[in-house]
Amino acid sequence: MKAVEETSFQPNAIARSLVNKETRIIGVMIPDISNSFYSNLIYGIDSVISEYDYSMFLAISDEAVEKELKYLRLFKEKQIDGVILASIHFLEGHIQHLHEMEVPMVVTGHDLHGYQVPTVNVNNVQAAYDATAYLISQGHRRIACVSGPLWDPPCGLDRMGGYRKAMRTHGLNVPDGFAMEGDFTPKSAYEAVKKIFEENEHENELPTAIFVATDLMAVGVLNYLHDAGIRVPDVVSVMGFDNLEMASLARPMLTTIHNDPYMYGRAAGEKLLKQLRNEPFERLSTVPHDLVIRQSVRAIR
Amino acid sequence: MKAVEETSFQPNAIARSLVNKETRIIGVMIPDISNSFYSNLIYGIDSVISEYDYSMFLAISDEAVEKELKYLRLFKEKQIDGVILASIHFLEGHIQHLHEMEVPMVVTGHDLHGYQVPTVNVNNVQAAYDATAYLISQGHRRIACVSGPLWDPPCGLDRMGGYRKAMRTHGLNVPDGFAMEGDFTPKSAYEAVKKIFEENEHENELPTAIFVATDLMAVGVLNYLHDAGIRVPDVVSVMGFDNLEMASLARPMLTTIHNDPYMYGRAAGEKLLKQLRNEPFERLSTVPHDLVIRQSVRAIR
Numbered sequence: 015m016k017a018v019e020e021t022s023f024q025p026n027a028i029a030r031s032l033v034n035k036e037t038r039i040i041g042v043m044i045p046d047i048s049n050s051f052y053s054n055l056i057y058g059i060d061s062v063i064s065e066y067d068y069s070m071f072l073a074i075s076d077e078a079v080e081k082e083l084k085y086l087r088l089f090k091e092k093q094i095d096g097v098i099l100a101s102i103h104f105l106e107g108h109i110q111h112l113h114e115m116e117v118p119m120v121v122t123g124h125d126l127h128g129y130q131v132p133t134v135n136v137n138n139v140q141a142a143y144d145a146t147a148y149l150i151s152q153g154h155r156r157i158a159c160v161s162g163p164l165w166d167p168p169c170g171l172d173r174m175g176g177y178r179k180a181m182r183t184h185g186l187n188v189p190d191g192f193a194m195e196g197d198f199t200p201k202s203a204y205e206a207v208k209k210i211f212e213e214n215e216h217e218n219e220l221p222t223a224i225f226v227a228t229d230l231m232a233v234g235v236l237n238y239l240h241d242a243g244i245r246v247p248d249v250v251s252v253m254g255f256d257n258l259e260m261a262s263l264a265r266p267m268l269t270t271i272h273n274d275p276y277m278y279g280r281a282a283g284e285k286l287l288k289q290l291r292n293e294p295f296e297r298l299s300t301v302p303h304d305l306v307i308r309q310s311v312r313a314i315r
Numbered sequence: 316m317k318a319v320e321e322t323s324f325q326p327n328a329i330a331r332s333l334v335n336k337e338t339r340i341i342g343v344m345i346p347d348i349s350n351s352f353y354s355n356l357i358y359g360i361d362s363v364i365s366e367y368d369y370s371m372f373l374a375i376s377d378e379a380v381e382k383e384l385k386y387l388r389l390f391k392e393k394q395i396d397g398v399i400l401a402s403i404h405f406l407e408g409h410i411q412h413l414h415e416m417e418v419p420m421v422v423t424g425h426d427l428h429g430y431q432v433p434t435v436n437v438n439n440v441q442a443a444y445d446a447t448a449y450l451i452s453q454g455h456r457r458i459a460c461v462s463g464p465l466w467d468p469p470c471g472l473d474r475m476g477g478y479r480k481a482m483r484t485h486g487l488n489v490p491d492g493f494a495m496e497g498d499f500t501p502k503s504a505y506e507a508v509k510k511i512f513e514e515n516e517h518e519n520e521l522p523t524a525i526f527v528a529t530d531l532m533a534v535g536v537l538n539y540l541h542d543a544g545i546r547v548p549d550v551v552s553v554m555g556f557d558n559l560e561m562a563s564l565a566r567p568m569l570t571t572i573h574n575d576p577y578m579y580g581r582a583a584g585e586k587l588l589k590q591l592r593n594e595p596f597e598r599l600s601t602v603p604h605d606l607v608i609r610q611s612v613r614a615i616r
Contacts, residue, residue, distance in 0.1 A: 047354045050351055054348075070373045071372055085370075092340075234564075236566075241566075260561070
């Protein structure tokens with residue numbers, strides 16, 4: 015007990031945690047802190063766990079599989095009490111680490127089919143469907159889409175899938191080149207829409223509306239249209255997704271899908287706390303989404 | 316040693332840290348993670364410390380003195396190896412905790428006169444002076460200012476001070492009501508500029524340029540001018556501060572002061588690492604600032 019004695023001059027969380035097996039630290043992993051979706055997710059998680067005197071060990075993975083695995087090893091070593099993982103990969107190595115860690119866990123952004131991991135998610139397919147169906151209800155027929163990258167299931171596959179499903183259900187065609195893939199940056203969306211407008215010169219071949227899978231990329235779309243002198247929503251309507259602060263700071267203000275990352279973070283934090291306190295919880299919960307109508311979409315005909 | 320043995324089934328960072336007295340955790344405290352200045356500061360700090368296998372214990376204080384003190388206690392308890400504090404208060408209790416902690420420390424945003432704490436800072440007075448002097452060099456004489464809140468020395472007192480100093484040095488008057496205080500939100504800046512334009516109806520009483528102490532608030536100013544039909548930069552020029560991503564996403568793109576929070580974070584991380592590795596370091600370092608000329612300022616007369 016010598017080591018313990020030596021450090022006992024102050025309430026010693028480290029020595030104490032050897033007895034309690036509790037560190038009161040939650041590991042949180044996100045791909046990118048400079049993206050305000052994730053910084054607000056962190057804010058939501060922190061607002062819940064700090065109320066119960068848990069603190070946050072933050073791991074930023076830069077979307078790199080190796081960094082993800084390194085941090086999972088570190089989480090295990092530090093004996094954190096629980097883990098929240100937002101939008102990371104799930105390969106063999108990940109599953110292995112998570113299995114060995116044996117701590118409560120919440121995943122956001124994916125549902126890991128076959129693994130029964132507690133998950134907080136948005137129904138991205140349905141939300142993208144609703145966004146597109148709203149554009150259709152406003153009279154739009156030629157609707158383009160800029161999705162997230164296809165390797166990211168929620169923003170890529172799911173939101174593109176919801177768009178395609180809405181078009182199909184309403185008997186509408188997706189013309190060649192109208193379903194574009196961005197990489198989350200405003201610049202990628204700027205370039206994607208530029209391509210659509212430069213390759214289709216006849217007015218009746220151009221989209222009258224564009225569904226964009228994230229607000230950050232929607233700002234890139236608004237900027238292309240501004241720079242090209244194409245008025246929004248007079249000539250083209252733009253629909254975003256996320257309802258970040260920038261959606262109401264943009265001019266025209268973005269019509270978008272409310273998918274509040276702060277509330278999303280709170281829901282993940284609460285699901286983890288329930289596990290830590292041995293309270294009953296639902297494995298899978300879905301954060302509700304909403305349509306927020308502002309200025310960037312207009313009814314035609 | 317029983318407790319240590321019990322947990323020795325895996326590399327045990329907790330048991331090991333009782334011997335090494337090293338946790339390889341850095342405590343980082345910021346006031347607000349939803350502000351992209353701080354999320355990018357975090358990104359910069361993380362990019363440096365993670366290279367050297369340190370990880371981050373993140374504390375979000377919400378600008379509340381009590382939370383700051385709580386986290387400082389927690390940092391002490393968790394025996395973290397070092398601390399980076401961004402824009403927190405410094406009262407008796409803070410100084411006391413920091414003194415007792417006896418770990419390497421870096422402060423950003425303030426220089427704590429009289430305490431000799433290692434500090435990374437921007438010369439806010441000089442940068443605000445340079446921003447205002449640039450507006451003057453472009454022929455502007457009636458220049459208004461929206462500063463940060465005065466309780467925040469860097470964005471409030473210092474940036475307002477630099478603006479006043481530039482006006483005085485150039486023999487220019489600051490008319491009543493032209494030096495306004497915002498609270499960091501775009502809305503507060505929107506309302507401040509609205510007040511200036513509604514209270515001064517004669518064209519020759521209105522400002523031809525506005526210096527705004529943060530880009531986030533500058534977007535609020537651009538939005539008021541947009542909504543009121545006042546063209547930027549044709550009628551009024553707008554100068555921001557920070558050079559966040561939103562500065563180049565805004566339309567017109569903001570002319571601003573480059574004060575990159577990512578580089579700022581890297582500088583803070585490096586100064587801490589030097590202390591941890593017993594390398595020589597300068598107590599006080601200043602991150603250079605630059606003028607970034609884009610579209611929101613024009614020359615008059």
